[in-house]
Amino acid sequence: MRNVLLAATALGLASCSNYGTEDLARAAGAAVLEDLIADAVGSVTRSAAFVERDEYRNPVETLTYFGVQPTDTVVEIWPGGGYYTQILSPYLSTGGTYYAVASDRGLGRVRALQEENAALYSNINYAAFPASAGDTMVPNGSADVVLTFRNVHNWEMGDADNGALAFSQMYAMLKPGGTLGVVEHRLPESADSALEETSGYMKTSTVRALAEAAGFEFVGSSEINANPNDTADYPNGVWTLPPTLRLGDEDRDRYLAIGESDRMTLKFRKPA
Template sequence: MSRHTLLRTTSGLFAAVGFGVAALALAVPVQPATAQVAAVDPGRPATDKAQDASRKPGMMVKFARIQRGDTVVELLPGEGYFTRIFSNAVGPKGKVIAAAPGESDAMKALAAESARKNVELFAGSFDSVGPAGAADVVWTSRNYHDLKGSKAPADATERMNKAAFAALKPGGYYVVLDHSAAAGSGTRDCDTLHRIDAEAVKAEVLAAGFVLDGESPMLVNKTDTRTASVFDASIKGRTDQFVLRFKKPG
């Protein structure tokens, strides 16, 4: 099941079932979290490695300022691409909390891997994405626009941003990565093209109490006209994307 299929077919997206944490069983290589090493793991599936050139996982770890021993909350982890990356980056003394709407097929498959014990599932809601004040980093990738779609609650992103703020330690980081829509388009293309204007995201996250701490051009593709669906063969896997890092004051 793809990330978008999961989001479009799961009622309410985050099922409000409380704080249900179940440890996943996956292997944690003892490696430093450098841009070179974070993306390299012989235990990662070939389908993940095939995406590395376009998704730049090691550079994303560095931009998010993820360190060994950190606690990372990943919102809507999809098929677990970044879950594995973050698991390697934080090491055996760190933790990755995958906040997902129930146990998706992809997460169940991830759980079948051997001994990555620093990853947990969190069956939360829009109002709670992890233990309060526990996270060093909250991350979401290519999901924000889905929560602005017609099938999501009207206040979904407002509630999620507040929940991210609550889950973070003072001084912690909230990173939002998504497909870029045309400048000034706001949320117009969320349903049709699966894109969102970065400025619309900034406005909402800042309203939740965060400050903008950094932006990355690493996934910019100037040849993308931002007029085609992200699933269109002409641009799939090569979309222009923005990466924003926000900080919780303190």
């Protein structure tokens, strides 16, 4: 199927005089990459509860945008319940390397996932994040891709000021030329910046500033994970929306209709 897709893409582009050889190869390669990622996302081994979140999280388009290859060394920062672990660990199992990094407490659900299906998730490597002296760390300069999904607000909320440390450690993990992919709940640029400390939403400009201060180059952004129905002004912040639904049955149908949060999708590069 993948060879057919590659050939079809090449033939289609070859008929367009505006495409050169390099453009044709890049587009064909992206199509095959998307097909490989789609296979992993479509696996029957994924939890049904996670599959239900796909319409909001767009994992095929997101991982394709970040250019995650099956032979890459990929670090996922704070994997939470394992939504992306269930995709990335099997996807990287034959030629790549997968790290799940967090505190011991933050890795509990991923470890449980591995215990439940040791064969499928045998390739998970663990490390601490943020790491202190003596912790198991992702080796510096070893990762092709570092990914973090909906976590930046946790490093900046309240009195916390761990964003600079987090981005500097992610920078250190990456090889020169490596990619940092960030998905985060998006606060409108016109909103009061104080909301970043309480709402779970972050301004794109704030995330960019943190990354660029650590040395990253901004590559681009995508609207893959945008949700124009999200107004980002709820009584319990982003947790008002699904899947948390912190208000319980109060206005439940309204928040279910909005769906998950509006999200920025940002790509950065560690300079070569």
